[in-house]
Amino acid sequence: MRSYCGKQRKVTECLPGSETYVTTRNGRKVMKCKCVECGITKTKFVKGTAGKGLILGKHSPFNKIPILGAIL
Ligand SMILES: [Zn+2]
Numbered sequence: 001m002r003s004y005c006g007k008q009r010k011v012t013e014c015l016p017g018s019e020t021y022v023t024t025r026n027g028r029k030v031m032k033c034k035c036v037e038c039g040i041t042k043t044k045f046v047k048g049t050a051g052k053g054l055i056l057g058k059h060s061p062f063n064k065i066p067i068l069g070a071i072l
Contacts, residue, residue: 001012001019001031001033001044002014003016003025003031003033003042003044003058004039004044005035005037005040005042005044006040006042007035007038007040008035008037008038009071010044012035012037012038012042013035013036013037014033014034014035014036014042015033015035015036015039016036018033019031019033019035020032021034021046028045029045029046029047030043030044030045030046031043031044031045032044042060
């Protein structure tokens with residue numbers, strides 16, 4: 001996966017196999033991985049909340065509703 005490296009200030013690849021997913025206290029999902037170029041741990045917010053509210057994205061049940069799916 002590609003994510004933003006705060007040290008190099010650019011988007012770099014993750015070291016394969018280093019990706020770990022963490023859910024923060026406020027229910028947001030964070031992906032952590034090692035930068036393949038400089039080795040620091042990068043963090044990236046990923047879609048998919050464990051909490052309430054609309055579930056958007058590829059597997060959203062709302063995508064099955066044609067009109068709503070088009071808006072989203
Ligand atoms: Zn880096």
